[in-house]
Amino acid sequence: MGDLGAGMVALSVALTLIGTAVATAWAQKVIGGAAIGAMAEKPELFGRGLVLMVIPETIILFGFVIGFLLLGLIPQVAAVP
Amino acid sequence: MAAGNTVADYLKRAVDRLPLDRGNYPYVTARVKAKKSLLLPVETYERLLQMGIPAIARFLGEGQYHDEMLALGARYDGVDLVEMATRDNLATVFTQIIGFSEGSLRDMIGHYLDRWDVWNVKTILRGKFYGATAEEILEDVIPAGSLGLAFLERLVGLETIEEVVEALEDTPYFSAVLGLTVAPGEVTTLAPYEDLLDRLYYVHLLEVIPPASEPTTLFHNFVRLEIDVTNLKTLLRVLGVEGLQTRQLFIPKGRYLRRSDLREMVKLDLPGVLRRLRNTPYHDTLAPYLQEEGGDPARGIRAMENWLLDQASTGSNLHPLSILPVLDYVIAKTREVENIRIVARGKESGLSVEQIREMLVV
Amino acid sequence: MLRPKEMARVLIAGPRDRLSSTIEILHEMKALHVVGHVGEDETFGLGQPLPQASEVSESLVKLRSIASILEIEAKPTLPAAEVGSDAEQRILTLEVNIREEEESRKRIDELLAEQSVRIEALRPFATLELDLASYAGYENLSVFVGRISGDLDGLDEVTERYEAFRTGDVIALFADASQEDEVRQFLLGQGFASLEVPAEEGDPRQLLQTLLEGGEKWRHRLDAVRERLTKLRAKYADFVISAEAFLTVEIEKAEAPLLFAASDHSFVAEGWVPLDRWPEIRDRLGGVEALYVDLQNPPGEADPPVLLDNPKPTRPFEFLTKLFSTPRYGEIDPTLPLFVVFPLFFGFIIGDLGYGSLFILLGLVALWKMRPPSDFRNLMAIIMLGGVFAALFGTFVFGEAFGIPFHAAVETVAGGPQPVSAEGTPLSWASFGINIPIGALVHKLTDVGDMLVLSVIAGAVHLGLGYLIGIVNELPHSRRHAAAKGAWLAVLFGLFVILMYAVRSNRVAGFVWDQVLFFIPRAILDLSGFEIPVASLVLLVVGTAAVVYLEALTKPINIAGFLAPIEIAGLLANIISYTRLAGIAIAKAALAEALMSLVFGSLIFTGQIALVIGGFAALVVAQMLVFFLGGISAGIQALRLNYVEFFSKFYNGNGVPFKPFGAPTVETA
Structure with a gap:
């Protein structure tokens, strides 16, 4: 793989992380707002609210995994133990 | 409000159609839904019907009407206490909703809740018309709209209907009540003016949104x-x-x-x-x-x-x-207060449980 | 221990005149969770409150309001002493007193507010020393009164016929009416802002004087009112508190019939009792004449209330369980697993002898100072146990205290620990001459791979436990669902084996693959460069097929069940989610390391007095930051792994908490 190829892969990794991070942030903003709103009236919803709030974290986790696998395609990175 | 055709108008309408973030919908809807779930469930009315008025006041004070009952409990009792506590609570809750909403959502809710302005103006005019005391009028004033309590109190403090109408000059309701001052002696009933106020409210509401x-x-x-x-x-x-x-x-x-x-x-x-x-x-x-x-x-x-x-x-x-969850809550909450008042008033005037149950909307 | 207390359904029926004695006994026993009667039928309607309900309610409403006005805080320690028959009288007296004081307080407040408005309006006129009458009533003169920032030097050019009075920035200008506009123009240019002349008469200085004196007098009166209210509070506080407690109990008894079914001559009460208290209830109520008490078969859809039953040390963790949701009756109570896992995860993330000890200390203080039941006390007890594990991990695994390693890591990576001393060694407790004879098994900042693998192992074990509990939960209801959970467990195991094999070059994963998973056949399948053990592939395929068979091919066919293969990605995400244990531990350690290197290397070790002093201040701030940030994120993330990843494998929740009739209601703030 040439430098250009490696660069493209690195860019893809960055894009993957940016996309999934923004998606997670947006989703958490919405859910977090709703959770806080509900909790303001019913504090006993804390547990449920927390669970709902963190669900979108899966998105960036997938982004992380995909990014990690993509990184493996770059020979220079793969060479590092 | 006629739709203009200038470039600015087109731009404005275009922007209105953009799916921009125009209010904190998730927060507000989740919160009012939580509030709605705290309203009295249907079974509770059955228990309220078996209770006396003081017990109803106590029961309400142990729930969502806690703060109001604490504030008023030492000074009032009976139906008065229930009515005033529910009134204050209604005003507090609706003002609070406007307070925590943002953007165009807030505008819509605010305009919708202006119905209480109409209610208050009607209450005050009626009070003046039939010669009620300032205290009696204030008991029915619910400051949940745009007209603040201070302004409403000033209105209530005025002597005559003409003065009240004059003081309303800067509000959207002036045109509806203007007729009251033209020939004060000839006004025999307020009903047409009240109809006019209602009409004005809805026309205005549909126009601004x-x-x-x-x-x-x-x-x-x-x-x-x-x-x-x-x-x-x-x-x-x-x-x-x-x-x-x-x-x-x-x-x-x-x-x-x-x-x-x-x-x-x-x-x-x-x-x-x-x-x-x-x-x-x-x-x-x-x-x-x-x-x-x-x-x-x-x-x-x-x-x-x-x-x-x-x-x-x-x-x-x-x-x-x-916005529908908000409107849903506003209507349901108003209904709850009306139901509570029906129970309390019904008890006061000695109606039977069956008669009162018949009047409830649940 | 793993299940809530067993409940029995009780039916009590008797003639109406036994109602109040039954209520008395039930209230005293605090063992019956009453199921409210719903729905009207021909003979049985809703019971009516006992006759005293109205009267007691009225007193109670007054009393609570009075307590709020007097700002009396309820002390739960005071017993609900019997309040004498004069209670009502005393409440009325109190009410009258307070109403008067409250009203005068309000009146004086309003009066003072009104006066301060008048005072503010009068003040500028008092400095001008002109009588208030002199500002109005001229035909040919225009009067300008207000504040001005500029000066009147140029006014002569505008008009000659004027007279000005000025003190400070307050000005009164009398000018010829014909030149009013020119003068106003000029004044506005000089920063003039007009003031309204008060609608009062006389010398403003005198008026102001009188007002100020009057205000003083009113303030004294207000103080007197406040003092009287304070006295009332001191005098009546105990009475108010005990009367409130007593009447609350009274009203609970008086309104109990609202939960019962009643006909003209009899009543029926239904509810749940913990099975071990049933004999007691039977004997006590059996003593009442003409009362029928017996167990009955619960109706089909019955959902018994849940009373958690855990050994004492694990009881604070019931708080975490309830924070999510009360378990359903018949479901395994996850308190015990939480008791084991939460502190372990918390300890792993913190992994520091110093911070761990601080958490223990905090917990001990809370246990010593606070009385149960208190959610905050529970939380501190939980944190304390987490602190124990943090200290253990910090001592024996990570070799670290207060963010400083016992011994500096041998290999320094780029961007890792920076040298802080002249000898060029990174910061460690050895830098202070403290030599702790324990080496770190895992260095957080350099052995990142170990940390990640450890997290994944913890995750697999935790999730596996979740599926096991899931099997136990489902077994009584549906063997099919239980078997599906088992199939998922197989899939999980398959994924785990693949992961361990893939990273076996890591020493921890290698150990697991070689020593722990020794029973897995060593046959490897090469999927174009991606190697996986054959056994794990079998597990995945068989497990998934089993899940689809069990969940989808039901009668009628459940379409959602066909999505099971997609869920494997979800399970993988679950496992990977546990790497947050490593992630946060490393991030916290890195933050601490960086801050400490900076504080010691650039400030304290310099030996310059000013820098050293600043360094110690910075040290305190930095340590607090790491401690609290670490505590909060460790707590939340450890909780999340339990709530989201773990609970989703077996937990339903939404149970009805057991609330026996007569038990004091805990005031929720």
Whole structure:
């Protein structure tokens, strides 16, 4: 793989992380707002609210995994133990 | 407000259609839904019916009316206490909702809640008209709209109707009540002016919130449904009453019922009205009460109120991230307060449990 | 221990005149969770409150309001002493007193507010020393009164016929009416802002004087009112508190019939009792004449209330369980697993002898100072146990205290620990001459791979436990669902084996693959460069097929069940989610390391007095930051792994908490 190829892969990794991070942030903003709103009236919803709030974290986790696998395609990175 | 055709107007309308973040919908809807779940459940009314008025006050004070009961409990008792606590609570809760909403959502809620301005203006005018004391009037004032308590108190403090009208000059309601000052001696009833105030409120409401985007369209449609229900209630009340046909009773721009139709229906009997409603969603709800001559229009009115509650609640489930959950809560909360007051007043005047139960809308 | 207390359904029926004695006994026993009667039928309607309910309610409403006005805080320690028959009288007296004081307080407040407005309006006029009458009533003169920032030097050019009075920035200008506009123009240019002349008469200085004196007097009166209220509070506080407690109990008894079914001559009460208290209830109520008490078969859809039953040390963790949701009756109570896992995860993330000890200390203080029941106390007890594990991990695994390693890591990576001393060694406790004879098994900042693998192992074990509990939960209801959970467990195991094999070059994963998973056949399948053990592939395929068979091919066919293969990605995400244990531990350690290197290397070790002093201040701030940030994120993330990843494998929740009739209601703030 040439430098250009490696660069493209690195860019893809960055894009993957940016996309999934923004998606997670947006989703958490919405859910977090709703959770806080509900909790303001019913504090006993804390547990449920927390669970709902963190669900979108899966998105960036997938982004992380995909990014990690993509990184493996770059020979220079793969060479590092 | 005529739609202009300048470039700026086009731009504004274009922007209105953009799916921009125009309010903190998730927060507000989740919060009002939580609030709605804290309203008294149906079974509770059954228990309230078995309680005495002091016990009702105590029970309310252990729930959502806690702060109000603490503030008023030492000074008032009986029905007064229940009425004042529910009144204060209503004002606090609605002001709070406006407080925590943002953007165009806040505007819509604010305009919708201006109905309390109309209510207050009516209350004050009526009080002045029938010579009630300032204290008596203030008991029924609910400062949940745009007119603040200080302003309302000033209005209540004024001596005559003319002064009240004058003080309303900067509000949107001035034009409706202006007629009261033209020939004060000739005013024998406030009813036409009250109708005018209602009409003004709805016309203004539909005008300031044009159906430009999905949120505003939902709002618009629901308000027009509410206009229909209000008109139907008016219709059922005045049916068969002589001399009202000349008055402008109805509010324009209802969703399914046109004003011209309603004006014709005033002259019909109950089955006739029902026939005219055949192609509207209201037919099935009203059918049991209007089928025969005589019927039971009073229960028909309650059925319509119930129907609107159901519509609000259905709409709020279909469009969970819209303004509908808020409207749903506003209506349900208002209904709860009215129900509590019905129970308390019914108890006070010695009605039987069955009679009071009959009057509740749950 | 793993299940809530067993409940029995009780039916009590008797003639109406036994109602109040039954209520007395039930209230005293605090063992019956009453199921409210719903629905009218021919003979049985809702019971009516006992006759005293109204009266007691009225007193109670007054009393609570009075307590709020007097700002009396309820002390739960005070017993609900019997309040004498004069209670009502005393409440009324109190009410009258307070109403008067409250009203005068309000009146004086309003009066003072009104006066301060007048005072503010009068003040500028008092400095001008002109009588208030002199500002109005001229035909040919225009009067300008207000504040001005500029000066009047140029006014002569505008007009000659004027007279000005000025003190400070307050000005009164009398000018010829014909030149009013020119003068106003000029004044506005000089920063003039007009003041309204008060609608009062006389010398403003005198008026002001009188007002100020009057205000003083009113303030004294207000103080007197406040003092009287304070006295009332001191005098009546105990009475108010005990009367409130007593009446609350009274009203609970008086309104109990609202939960019962009643006919003209009899009543029926239904509810749940913990099975071990049933004999007691039977004997006590059996003593009442003409009362029928017996167990009955619960109706089909019955959902018994849940009373958690855990050994004492694990009881604080019931708080975490309830924070999510009370378990359903018949479901395994996850408190015990939480008791084991939460502190372990918390300890792993913190992994520091110093911070761990601080958490223990905090917990001990809370246990010593606070009385149960208190959610905050529970939380501190939980944190304390987490602190124990943090200290253990910090001592024996990570070799670290207060963010400083016992011994510096041998290999320094780029961007890792920076040298802080002249000898060029990174910061460690050895830098202070403290030599702790324990080496770190895992260095957080350099052995990142170990940390990640450890997290994944913890995740697999935790999730596996979740599926096991899931099997136990489902077994009584549906063997099919239980078997599906088992199939998922197989899939999980398969994924785990693949992961361990893939990273076996890591020493921890290698150990697991070689020593722990020794029973897995060593046959490897090469999927174009991606190697996986054959056994794990079998597990995945068989497990998934089993899940689809069990969940989808039901009668009628459940379409959602066909989505099971997609859920494997979800399970993988679950496992990977546990790497947050490593992630946060490393991030916290890195933050601490960086801050400490900076504080010691650039400030304290310099030996310059000013820098050293600043360094110690910075040290305190930095340590607090790491401690609290670490505590909060460790707590939340450890909780999340339990709530989201773990609970989703077996937990339903939404149970009804057991609330026996007569038990004091805990005031929720």
